[in-house]
Amino acid sequence: MGRHAPYLREMGLVQWRHVSPVRVEPAGSSGVEVTAKAACSQEAANALSALADDAAACERCDLCRTRNQTVFGVGSPRARWLFVGEAPGAEEDKQGMPFVGRAGALLSAMLFSIGLSREDVYIANVLKCRPPNNRDPLGREVRECSPFLHQQISWVQPEIIVAMGRFAAQALLETDQSLGQLRGHSHKYKINELPLVVTYHPAYLLRSPSAKGKSWEDLTLAQSIVD
Numbered sequence: 035m036g037r038h039a040p041y042l043r044e045m046g047l048v049q050w051r052h053v054s055p056v057r058v059e060p061a062g063s064s065g066v067e068v069t070a071k072a073a074c075s076q077e078a079a080n081a082l083s084a085l086a087d088d089a090a091a092c093e094r095c096d097l098c099r100t101r102n103q104t105v106f107g108v109g110s111p112r113a114r115w116l117f118v119g120e121a122p123g124a125e126e127d128k129q130g131m132p133f134v135g136r137a138g139a140l141l142s143a144m145l146f147s148i149g150l151s152r153e154d155v156y157i158a159n160v161l162k163c164r165p166p167n168n169r170d171p172l173g174r175e176v177r178e179c180s181p182f183l184h185q186q187i188s189w190v191q192p193e194i195i196v197a198m199g200r201f202a203a204q205a206l207l208e209t210d211q212s213l214g215q216l217r218g219h220s221h222k223y224k225i226n227e228l229p230l231v232v233t234y235h236p237a238y239l240l241r242s243p244s245a246k247g248k249s250w251e252d253l254t255l256a257q258s259i260v261d
């Protein structure tokens with residue numbers, strides 16, 4: 035387990051070992067293909083940056099009145115993995131970054147346990163503005179903000195979406211099924227049929243560490259789909 039032990043202990047998974055990421059380039063990848071990929075990546079980065087500007091100016095729901103700033107998303111513009119949470123909390127609202135603080139540290143540990151870093155993935159929330167006092171998102175806020183998330187997913191074109199927590203899962207799958215019903219199998223994202231796996235939100239795992247083992251099962255399910 036070696037140097038990865040602290041991360042896996044943070045996950046509550048001392049029996050698991052870190053898995054190195056393996057990226058297999060298709061046979062015969064040419065310089066032209068590599069250049070084309072880089073151009074696509076730059077195009078996606080530019081589009082995401084423009085979308086982030088749109089969100090920063092957005093007044094579609096009342097959360098624009100109480101936010102310090104929008105929290106749009108971070109990570110690789112052409113990541114293979116895209117993680118979606120619920121909404122920014124107080125610290126995210128201050129820093130303008132998703133998943134900072136203790137929940138963010140646990141998410142980093144979860145990524146590390148499957149051989150990924152935050153730079154390898156793309157991380158976003160359903161809502162781009164913080165609900166006051168960290169209350170649950172309202173249905174109309176989710177409806178108004180969802181187009182931003184759908185466009186993020188369309189530009190990143192991940193191989194897998196991981197919905198973290200009930201709100202993210204229900205928003206992405208347009209269902210009112212419980213997290214317990216949605217966990218444990220692969221779904222299809224409704225817009226472009228991308229595979230989607232549901233797991234617990236890291237903030238919930240901090241409150242309920244006994245669920246970390248199940249979140250590991252969810253991540254390994256997602257990994258088996260990507261591999």
Ligand code: SF4
Pocket residue numbers: 089090092093094095096097098104161162163175178179
């Ligand atoms: S939460 Fe979304 S829809 Fe509402 S103001 Fe913020 S960016 Fe706009």
